[in-house]
Amino acid sequence: MTKVKKKIETIKKTSTRTNWEALKAELKKNDSFKSSHDEGPSSSVHLNKKNEAKRIKPFKGFTNSTHKSKKLNVTSKDIWFDDVDVGDIVDAEDDLNEKKSPSNKLVKTNAFAGLTKVIAMDCEMVGVGEGGRESVLARVSLVNQFGKCIYDKFVKAREEVTDYRTFVSGVRPSDLTNAEDFQIVQKEVAVILQGRILVGHALWNDMKVLFLDHPKKCIRDTAKYKPFKTMTAGRSPSLRLLSSKILGVPIQRGEHSSVQDAQAAMRLYTMHKREWETEKSKVKLSKKAKKKRNANTALGLAKTA
Template sequence: MDSGSAKDSPPSAKPKSKKVAMDKNVNGTKSDGKSFKEKKKNGNILKEKDDIKHKRRKAEEHAEQQPKEAEIWFDDVDPKDIEAAIGPEAAKIARRNLGLETGQSKQSVEQVLVKEKASEGLTRAVAMDCEMVGVGPKGEDSIVARVSIVNQFGKCIYDKYVKPTEEVTDYRTAVSGIRPENINTGEDFKTVQKEVADILNGRILVGHALRNDLKVLFLDHPQKKIRDTQRYKPFRQRVKNARPSLKLLCERLLNVQVQTSEHCSIQDAQAAMRLYTLEKKKWEAAVKNKSNNKNCKT
């Protein structure tokens, strides 16, 4: 009985061994290595196809999210803030519009200073610049020879030569661009003075060293409505100059060249306005805070 049991046990073990072998083949053992390799290879192919589809979908989504340049006019917004909020592409557009990108020299100054397809009428803020000529024995005293005013988008809304009220002893043409024929047939001073006063009334006045312009026009303007780019502290800090010229501010902050030869009062007014709109939001907030603090003290 015992010997019979011993003889019967090997056959009973064979099916078990065979079953294990079959299971291993299904799982891809060496006995069926070829099948396993093909499946693995096919798996990689499928994975690569999925990766390609995923990358393509991501690229399409990224393309859809890119901002269009024509949609935005970046007034009073720092490109760094735009990059943090929207992304590098939007910041790139902002820098291009502000004239801060490499290759800006290819753009005309007007493209940087004037907004295309914008209102040509009066706006809440206007910028003014005057050209002057010299009077007196040495031409050291100044009288107004030309007045130019632009709106918030840089569009010229007023530009007139002024007939001299005194004998001109120095036309300062190299700087002022004024010649005898320009002002000999110019508008009467009183007329220009009244027209300018009417335009400025109730509006924010932007300019560079505005004290000089208002002085030759014998006009004043409420201090709380004056935005002088020469006196704006953040500009002075950025260029490290207590009394920066308009030329310096444009070079450093707008990356454009102005006043390269004879001055143009229209362009100078446009430059001052563009500097203002670049910083408008922060500038106006500072003026408001200053006013609120003054009211609290009183």
């Protein structure tokens, strides 16, 4: 028996009494986990009406209070145990699923599918101008902290495309025929990112084609994270290398997927979140201390003058 299976069995053995009948009554009372148990940010992103239903859907589900990001789908075959944290069972089952299917490493199964405090973004570009050397936005994808895609749109080019770069971008002329206008996508993305931590790889390229800015303190770029750069002697590592070596997930084997790239960047961040945020806090405190020292020095000089 694997460690994961033992974990599940240990959790289930902590109680010998079930309250399955009580659970079924609760399900009926709450109309099968519907709107009365909606979970998610209090302020939703308002897109234009015709696109809102397509991309960002409200999350509906019954969630455990100590695991707000978990969505539990219960069937008649499930058993509910007293005094057992449902999140522990879900975590153990997710670990088991991940072992069975390595592709699940980028997406947390049974997780919250709406907006989260941390968002990962990746864009695909096409070429315009002579030789297609200038890049413009063609597709933008956003995923939440569990790897669930919350936004994915092709973007209409504002000038003639001279190189679709399909072998890398995965973008074809047909993808842009009925694509969304740039201004609409730009506004929608800006609203989603506002007040959130943004994760990605070489994000300066994505922000450039979107003509957007984001607070430096709210950016987590896997191309700039120092521990990752040690793998390439201080140079910025490719996302493909990081995903292969750290996550064990091969990506970008041919045409790129902005959704998958965003998922890989997010997984790299969440895997190293504790160390990453600790380092950010140290840098922040160091800058404050330096600023205070400079202020005291200036004050001292003013008094002696």
